[in-house]
Amino acid sequence: EKGGWSSFMAKEISEQPEAVANTLRTRIVDGAVVLPDLGDLAAHLGEVDRIIIIACGTASYAGMLGKYAIEKWARIPVEVQLSHEFRYSDPIITPTTLVVSISQSGETMDTLMAVKYAIEAGAKTLSICNTQGATIARESDAVIYTHAGPEVAVASTKAFVAQIAALYLFGLYLAQVRETLMPAEVRGALKELSAIPAKLEKVLKTSTRIRDLAKWMSDSRAVLFLGRHVGYPVALEGALKLKELAYIHAEGFAAGELKHGPIALIEPGQPVFVVVPSPRDPNSLHAKVVSNIQEIRARGARILAVAEQGDAAVLPFADEVIPIPLAGALFEPLLAVVPLQIFAMELATAKGLDVDQPRNLAKSVTVE
Numbered sequence: 522e523k524g525g526w527s528s529f530m531a532k533e534i535s536e537q538p539e540a541v542a543n544t545l546r547t548r549i550v551d552g553a554v555v556l557p558d559l560g561d562l563a564a565h566l567g568e569v570d571r572i573i574i575i576a577c578g579t580a581s582y583a584g585m586l587g588k589y590a591i592e593k594w595a596r597i598p599v600e601v602q603l604s605h606e607f608r609y610s611d612p613i614i615t616p617t618t619l620v621v622s623i624s625q626s627g628e629t630m631d632t633l634m635a636v637k638y639a640i641e642a643g644a645k646t647l648s649i650c651n652t653q654g655a656t657i658a659r660e661s662d663a664v665i666y667t668h669a670g671p672e673v674a675v676a677s678t679k680a681f682v683a684q685i686a687a688l689y690l691f692g693l694y695l696a697q698v699r700e701t702l703m704p705a706e707v708r709g710a711l712k713e714l715s716a717i718p719a720k721l722e723k724v725l726k727t728s729t730r731i732r733d734l735a736k737w738m739s740d741s742r743a744v745l746f747l748g749r750h751v752g753y754p755v756a757l758e759g760a761l762k763l764k765e766l767a768y769i770h771a772e773g774f775a776a777g778e779l780k781h782g783p784i785a786l787i788e789p790g791q792p793v794f795v796v797v798p799s800p801r802d803p804n805s806l807h808a809k810v811v812s813n814i815q816e817i818r819a820r821g822a823r824i825l826a827v828a829e830q831g832d833a834a835v836l837p838f839a840d841e842v843i844p845i846p847l848a849g850a851l852f853e854p855l856l857a858v859v860p861l862q863i864f865a866m867e868l869a870t871a872k873g874l875d876v877d878q879p880r881n882l883a884k885s886v887t888v889e
Protein backbone atom coordinates (compact mmCIF):
# COMPACT_ATOMS: atom_id res chain seq x y z
CA GLU A 522 0.00 0.00 0.00
CA LYS A 523 2.96 2.27 0.52
CA GLY A 524 3.70 2.03 -3.19
CA GLY A 525 7.37 2.80 -3.70
CA TRP A 526 7.54 4.97 -0.57
CA SER A 527 9.66 4.26 2.51
CA SER A 528 6.77 5.10 4.81
CA PHE A 529 3.12 6.10 4.75
CA MET A 530 4.19 9.49 5.98
CA ALA A 531 6.50 10.02 2.98
CA LYS A 532 3.66 8.93 0.70
CA GLU A 533 1.12 11.18 2.40
CA ILE A 534 3.43 14.20 2.31
CA SER A 535 3.77 13.66 -1.43
CA GLU A 536 -0.02 13.45 -1.78
CA GLN A 537 -0.59 16.97 -0.45
CA PRO A 538 -1.12 18.61 -3.84
CA GLU A 539 -3.96 16.16 -4.55
CA ALA A 540 -5.34 16.50 -1.02
CA VAL A 541 -5.84 20.21 -1.59
CA ALA A 542 -7.02 19.86 -5.20
CA ASN A 543 -9.58 17.20 -4.25
CA THR A 544 -10.87 19.29 -1.35
CA LEU A 545 -11.43 22.25 -3.68
CA ARG A 546 -12.87 20.18 -6.53
CA THR A 547 -16.55 20.89 -7.34
CA ARG A 548 -16.67 23.58 -4.65
CA ILE A 549 -15.49 26.45 -6.87
CA VAL A 550 -17.87 27.35 -9.68
CA ASP A 551 -17.46 30.45 -11.85
CA GLY A 552 -15.17 32.15 -9.36
CA ALA A 553 -17.48 31.60 -6.38
CA VAL A 554 -17.70 29.03 -3.58
CA VAL A 555 -20.53 26.52 -3.63
CA LEU A 556 -21.02 24.37 -0.54
CA PRO A 557 -24.12 22.21 -0.85
CA ASP A 558 -22.52 20.32 2.05
CA LEU A 559 -23.91 22.96 4.41
CA GLY A 560 -27.51 21.90 3.88
CA ASP A 561 -29.95 23.55 6.30
CA LEU A 562 -27.12 25.24 8.17
CA ALA A 563 -26.61 27.59 5.20
CA ALA A 564 -29.81 29.50 6.04
CA HIS A 565 -28.46 30.37 9.50
CA LEU A 566 -25.06 31.67 8.48
CA GLY A 567 -26.24 35.24 7.96
CA GLU A 568 -27.05 35.56 11.67
CA VAL A 569 -23.90 33.96 13.11
CA ASP A 570 -22.11 36.57 15.23
CA ARG A 571 -19.37 34.46 16.74
CA ILE A 572 -17.42 31.37 15.75
CA ILE A 573 -15.58 29.03 18.07
CA ILE A 574 -13.21 26.55 16.43
CA ILE A 575 -12.41 23.43 18.44
CA ALA A 576 -9.76 20.84 17.64
CA CYS A 577 -6.71 19.03 18.99
CA GLY A 578 -3.09 18.87 17.86
CA THR A 579 -2.36 19.59 14.24
CA ALA A 580 -6.04 20.23 13.53
CA SER A 581 -5.98 23.07 16.08
CA TYR A 582 -3.20 24.76 14.12
CA ALA A 583 -5.34 24.52 10.99
CA GLY A 584 -8.03 26.14 13.17
CA MET A 585 -5.73 29.06 14.01
CA LEU A 586 -5.23 29.65 10.30
CA GLY A 587 -8.99 29.43 9.81
CA LYS A 588 -9.38 32.22 12.35
CA TYR A 589 -7.10 34.59 10.44
CA ALA A 590 -8.91 33.86 7.18
CA ILE A 591 -12.51 34.01 8.48
CA GLU A 592 -11.90 37.20 10.46
CA LYS A 593 -10.20 38.89 7.53
CA TRP A 594 -12.70 37.85 4.90
CA ALA A 595 -16.01 37.59 6.74
CA ARG A 596 -15.35 39.94 9.70
CA ILE A 597 -16.86 37.55 12.23
CA PRO A 598 -14.99 37.16 15.54
CA VAL A 599 -13.43 33.71 15.79
CA GLU A 600 -11.75 32.06 18.73
CA VAL A 601 -9.82 28.82 18.65
CA GLN A 602 -9.95 26.46 21.60
CA LEU A 603 -8.43 23.09 22.29
CA SER A 604 -11.36 20.67 22.47
CA HIS A 605 -10.36 19.34 25.88
CA GLU A 606 -10.23 22.85 27.36
CA PHE A 607 -13.40 24.14 25.72
CA ARG A 608 -16.17 22.74 27.87
CA TYR A 609 -14.33 23.35 31.11
CA SER A 610 -14.08 27.07 30.42
CA ASP A 611 -17.84 27.71 30.78
CA PRO A 612 -17.88 29.01 27.20
CA ILE A 613 -20.34 31.71 26.18
CA ILE A 614 -22.69 30.11 23.68
CA THR A 615 -25.84 31.60 22.18
CA PRO A 616 -28.08 30.43 19.31
CA THR A 617 -26.01 32.69 17.02
CA THR A 618 -22.74 30.99 17.96
CA LEU A 619 -21.32 28.61 15.38
CA VAL A 620 -18.97 25.94 16.70
CA VAL A 621 -16.68 24.53 14.03
CA SER A 622 -14.87 21.31 14.91
CA ILE A 623 -11.89 20.07 12.94
CA SER A 624 -10.86 16.43 13.05
CA GLN A 625 -9.14 14.17 10.56
CA SER A 626 -10.52 11.00 12.08
CA GLY A 627 -13.82 12.47 13.19
CA GLU A 628 -13.52 10.18 16.23
CA THR A 629 -11.25 12.09 18.61
CA MET A 630 -13.10 11.79 21.92
CA ASP A 631 -12.03 15.19 23.25
CA THR A 632 -13.45 16.87 20.15
CA LEU A 633 -16.59 14.73 20.06
CA MET A 634 -17.38 15.61 23.68
CA ALA A 635 -16.82 19.29 22.92
CA VAL A 636 -19.22 19.07 19.95
CA LYS A 637 -21.85 17.39 22.13
CA TYR A 638 -21.42 20.11 24.74
CA ALA A 639 -21.88 22.80 22.06
CA ILE A 640 -25.08 21.13 20.78
CA GLU A 641 -26.44 20.89 24.33
CA ALA A 642 -25.69 24.57 24.85
CA GLY A 643 -27.67 25.46 21.74
CA ALA A 644 -24.91 26.34 19.27
CA LYS A 645 -25.02 25.58 15.57
CA THR A 646 -22.31 23.07 14.67
CA LEU A 647 -20.21 22.45 11.59
CA SER A 648 -17.48 19.85 11.33
CA ILE A 649 -14.50 19.64 9.03
CA CYS A 650 -13.69 16.01 8.81
CA ASN A 651 -11.67 13.64 6.61
CA THR A 652 -13.46 10.38 7.34
CA GLN A 653 -16.82 9.74 5.69
CA GLY A 654 -19.59 9.03 8.18
CA ALA A 655 -17.41 9.62 11.27
CA THR A 656 -19.15 10.22 14.59
CA ILE A 657 -18.31 13.93 14.80
CA ALA A 658 -19.60 14.44 11.26
CA ARG A 659 -22.86 12.67 12.12
CA GLU A 660 -23.39 14.64 15.32
CA SER A 661 -22.90 18.04 13.67
CA ASP A 662 -25.52 20.11 11.84
CA ALA A 663 -23.35 20.00 8.73
CA VAL A 664 -19.99 18.68 7.58
CA ILE A 665 -17.49 19.89 5.03
CA TYR A 666 -15.43 16.84 4.17
CA THR A 667 -11.77 17.22 3.39
CA HIS A 668 -10.89 14.89 0.56
CA ALA A 669 -7.33 14.06 1.56
CA GLY A 670 -7.93 10.32 1.27
CA PRO A 671 -7.13 7.88 4.09
CA GLU A 672 -4.28 9.08 6.29
CA VAL A 673 -2.38 6.18 7.83
CA ALA A 674 0.71 7.75 9.42
CA VAL A 675 -0.06 8.86 12.97
CA ALA A 676 1.32 12.35 12.45
CA SER A 677 -1.07 14.34 10.29
CA THR A 678 0.24 15.92 7.07
CA LYS A 679 -2.06 15.83 4.06
CA ALA A 680 -5.15 16.14 6.27
CA PHE A 681 -3.70 19.39 7.66
CA VAL A 682 -3.37 21.13 4.30
CA ALA A 683 -6.81 19.85 3.29
CA GLN A 684 -8.28 21.26 6.53
CA ILE A 685 -6.80 24.66 5.74
CA ALA A 686 -8.24 24.51 2.22
CA ALA A 687 -11.69 23.62 3.59
CA LEU A 688 -11.58 26.41 6.20
CA TYR A 689 -10.56 28.93 3.56
CA LEU A 690 -13.43 27.82 1.32
CA PHE A 691 -15.77 28.25 4.24
CA GLY A 692 -14.33 31.70 5.05
CA LEU A 693 -14.87 32.82 1.48
CA TYR A 694 -18.36 31.33 1.47
CA LEU A 695 -19.20 33.38 4.57
CA ALA A 696 -17.77 36.47 2.90
CA GLN A 697 -20.08 35.87 -0.07
CA VAL A 698 -23.15 35.38 2.12
CA ARG A 699 -22.42 38.41 4.25
CA GLU A 700 -21.09 40.49 1.38
CA THR A 701 -17.94 41.45 3.25
CA LEU A 702 -15.87 40.86 0.10
CA MET A 703 -16.58 41.97 -3.45
CA PRO A 704 -17.15 39.10 -5.91
CA ALA A 705 -13.83 40.02 -7.57
CA GLU A 706 -12.02 39.68 -4.25
CA VAL A 707 -13.54 36.25 -3.68
CA ARG A 708 -12.54 35.27 -7.19
CA GLY A 709 -8.97 36.47 -6.57
CA ALA A 710 -8.66 34.50 -3.33
CA LEU A 711 -10.05 31.37 -4.98
CA LYS A 712 -7.51 31.75 -7.75
CA GLU A 713 -4.75 31.82 -5.11
CA LEU A 714 -6.20 28.74 -3.46
CA SER A 715 -6.50 26.87 -6.74
CA ALA A 716 -2.84 27.62 -7.51
CA ILE A 717 -1.67 25.93 -4.29
CA PRO A 718 -1.49 22.32 -5.57
CA ALA A 719 0.99 23.23 -8.34
CA LYS A 720 3.04 25.29 -5.88
CA LEU A 721 3.07 22.37 -3.43
CA GLU A 722 4.58 20.23 -6.17
CA LYS A 723 7.42 22.74 -6.38
CA VAL A 724 7.99 22.73 -2.63
CA LEU A 725 8.14 18.94 -2.61
CA LYS A 726 11.10 19.17 -4.97
CA THR A 727 13.23 20.75 -2.23
CA SER A 728 13.01 17.58 -0.14
CA THR A 729 16.47 16.19 -0.99
CA ARG A 730 18.14 19.27 0.42
CA ILE A 731 16.05 19.04 3.58
CA ARG A 732 17.01 15.39 3.99
CA ASP A 733 20.69 16.35 4.02
CA LEU A 734 19.99 19.08 6.52
CA ALA A 735 18.10 16.69 8.79
CA LYS A 736 20.95 14.19 8.66
CA TRP A 737 23.48 16.80 9.78
CA MET A 738 21.18 17.86 12.57
CA SER A 739 20.18 14.44 13.86
CA ASP A 740 22.03 14.93 17.15
CA SER A 741 20.23 18.20 17.96
CA ARG A 742 18.93 18.35 21.54
CA ALA A 743 16.43 21.13 21.01
CA VAL A 744 15.07 23.03 18.03
CA LEU A 745 13.13 26.27 18.11
CA PHE A 746 10.60 27.50 15.55
CA LEU A 747 9.61 31.11 15.05
CA GLY A 748 6.81 32.58 12.99
CA ARG A 749 4.52 35.54 12.98
CA HIS A 750 0.86 36.03 12.03
CA VAL A 751 0.01 33.02 9.82
CA GLY A 752 3.61 31.85 10.21
CA TYR A 753 3.00 31.33 13.93
CA PRO A 754 0.74 28.25 13.61
CA VAL A 755 3.25 26.93 11.07
CA ALA A 756 6.00 27.29 13.69
CA LEU A 757 3.82 25.45 16.24
CA GLU A 758 3.17 22.67 13.74
CA GLY A 759 6.88 22.37 12.86
CA ALA A 760 7.67 21.97 16.55
CA LEU A 761 4.88 19.45 17.13
CA LYS A 762 6.05 17.31 14.22
CA LEU A 763 9.60 17.24 15.53
CA LYS A 764 8.44 16.23 19.01
CA GLU A 765 6.09 13.56 17.72
CA LEU A 766 8.43 11.96 15.22
CA ALA A 767 12.00 12.58 16.33
CA TYR A 768 11.44 12.88 20.10
CA ILE A 769 13.40 16.11 20.15
CA HIS A 770 12.41 18.94 22.41
CA ALA A 771 10.96 21.57 20.13
CA GLU A 772 9.01 24.74 20.74
CA GLY A 773 7.23 27.15 18.46
CA PHE A 774 7.05 30.84 19.33
CA ALA A 775 5.45 33.94 17.92
CA ALA A 776 8.53 35.82 16.73
CA GLY A 777 7.41 39.04 18.43
CA GLU A 778 7.45 37.21 21.77
CA LEU A 779 11.16 36.40 21.45
CA LYS A 780 12.32 39.48 23.32
CA HIS A 781 9.83 38.78 26.12
CA GLY A 782 11.55 35.58 27.19
CA PRO A 783 12.49 32.90 24.67
CA ILE A 784 15.58 34.79 23.48
CA ALA A 785 17.20 33.65 26.73
CA LEU A 786 17.26 30.16 25.24
CA ILE A 787 19.54 31.19 22.40
CA GLU A 788 23.10 30.00 22.79
CA PRO A 789 25.79 29.36 20.20
CA GLY A 790 24.78 26.60 17.81
CA GLN A 791 21.06 26.56 18.76
CA PRO A 792 19.11 25.62 15.62
CA VAL A 793 16.16 27.94 14.95
CA PHE A 794 13.73 27.55 12.09
CA VAL A 795 12.23 30.86 11.08
CA VAL A 796 9.11 31.07 8.93
CA VAL A 797 9.72 34.36 7.14
CA PRO A 798 6.73 36.36 5.85
CA SER A 799 6.88 37.48 2.26
CA PRO A 800 8.71 40.78 1.62
CA ARG A 801 5.45 41.76 -0.12
CA ASP A 802 3.47 41.22 3.09
CA PRO A 803 0.93 44.04 3.46
CA ASN A 804 1.50 44.16 7.25
CA SER A 805 5.25 44.80 6.78
CA LEU A 806 6.09 41.94 9.10
CA HIS A 807 8.96 40.87 6.89
CA ALA A 808 11.36 43.52 8.20
CA LYS A 809 10.44 42.71 11.81
CA VAL A 810 11.14 39.02 11.35
CA VAL A 811 14.42 39.73 9.55
CA SER A 812 15.43 41.85 12.52
CA ASN A 813 14.53 38.95 14.87
CA ILE A 814 16.81 36.78 12.77
CA GLN A 815 19.64 39.29 13.19
CA GLU A 816 19.11 39.39 16.97
CA ILE A 817 19.36 35.64 17.42
CA ARG A 818 22.09 35.30 14.85
CA ALA A 819 24.19 37.76 16.87
CA ARG A 820 23.81 35.36 19.81
CA GLY A 821 25.08 32.43 17.80
CA ALA A 822 21.82 30.78 16.65
CA ARG A 823 21.96 28.60 13.57
CA ILE A 824 19.22 29.97 11.30
CA LEU A 825 17.17 27.81 9.00
CA ALA A 826 14.83 30.13 7.14
CA VAL A 827 11.75 29.14 5.19
CA ALA A 828 11.37 32.17 2.94
CA GLU A 829 9.84 33.28 -0.29
CA GLN A 830 12.06 32.50 -3.25
CA GLY A 831 14.20 35.48 -4.17
CA ASP A 832 13.97 37.03 -0.68
CA ALA A 833 17.44 38.62 -0.72
CA ALA A 834 17.11 40.25 2.71
CA VAL A 835 17.28 36.89 4.51
CA LEU A 836 20.28 35.46 2.67
CA PRO A 837 23.08 37.28 4.54
CA PHE A 838 21.81 36.10 7.94
CA ALA A 839 20.58 32.57 7.37
CA ASP A 840 22.69 29.42 7.42
CA GLU A 841 20.16 27.78 5.19
CA VAL A 842 17.26 29.16 3.17
CA ILE A 843 14.49 26.86 2.04
CA PRO A 844 12.62 28.70 -0.72
CA ILE A 845 8.87 28.58 -1.19
CA PRO A 846 6.97 29.92 -4.21
CA LEU A 847 5.24 33.30 -4.08
CA ALA A 848 1.73 33.25 -2.62
CA GLY A 849 -0.66 35.71 -0.97
CA ALA A 850 -0.04 36.22 2.76
CA LEU A 851 -2.81 33.90 3.99
CA PHE A 852 -1.76 31.16 1.60
CA GLU A 853 1.90 30.90 2.54
CA PRO A 854 1.31 28.45 5.42
CA LEU A 855 0.06 25.81 2.99
CA LEU A 856 3.52 25.87 1.42
CA ALA A 857 5.77 26.75 4.37
CA VAL A 858 4.63 23.81 6.49
CA VAL A 859 5.87 21.22 4.00
CA PRO A 860 9.64 21.65 4.54
CA LEU A 861 9.01 21.38 8.29
CA GLN A 862 7.07 18.13 7.88
CA ILE A 863 9.85 16.71 5.71
CA PHE A 864 12.50 17.89 8.15
CA ALA A 865 10.86 16.09 11.08
CA MET A 866 10.32 12.93 9.05
CA GLU A 867 13.90 12.86 7.75
CA LEU A 868 15.43 13.60 11.11
CA ALA A 869 13.42 10.79 12.70
CA THR A 870 14.45 8.48 9.87
CA ALA A 871 18.11 9.45 10.35
CA LYS A 872 17.70 8.45 14.02
CA GLY A 873 16.33 5.09 12.93
CA LEU A 874 12.81 5.76 14.26
CA ASP A 875 9.47 4.53 12.92
CA VAL A 876 7.89 7.65 11.44
CA ASP A 877 4.49 6.06 10.84
CA GLN A 878 4.05 4.81 14.41
CA PRO A 879 5.80 7.12 16.86
CA ARG A 880 6.05 5.85 20.42
CA ASN A 881 3.13 6.48 22.78
CA LEU A 882 0.87 7.95 20.09
CA ALA A 883 -2.27 6.67 18.39
CA LYS A 884 -3.83 7.87 15.15
CA SER A 885 -7.15 8.50 16.72
CA VAL A 886 -7.47 9.00 20.45
CA THR A 887 -10.88 7.69 21.46
CA VAL A 888 -10.51 8.27 25.19
CA GLU A 889 -10.81 11.61 26.95
Ligand code: BG6
Nearest residue numbers: 578579580624625626629676677
Ligand atom coordinates in the same frame (compact mmCIF):
# COMPACT_ATOMS: atom_id res chain seq x y z
C1 BG6 B 1 -3.47 13.33 17.80
C2 BG6 B 1 -2.68 12.95 16.56
O1 BG6 B 1 -3.57 12.31 18.71
O2 BG6 B 1 -4.76 13.77 17.40
C3 BG6 B 1 -2.51 14.23 15.75
O3 BG6 B 1 -1.41 12.43 16.93
C4 BG6 B 1 -3.87 14.80 15.41
O4 BG6 B 1 -1.79 13.96 14.55
C5 BG6 B 1 -4.76 14.95 16.65
O5 BG6 B 1 -3.69 16.07 14.83
C6 BG6 B 1 -6.19 15.24 16.29
O6 BG6 B 1 -6.73 14.13 15.58
P1 BG6 B 1 -8.01 14.29 14.68
O7 BG6 B 1 -8.30 12.95 14.10
O8 BG6 B 1 -9.10 14.76 15.59
O9 BG6 B 1 -7.68 15.31 13.65
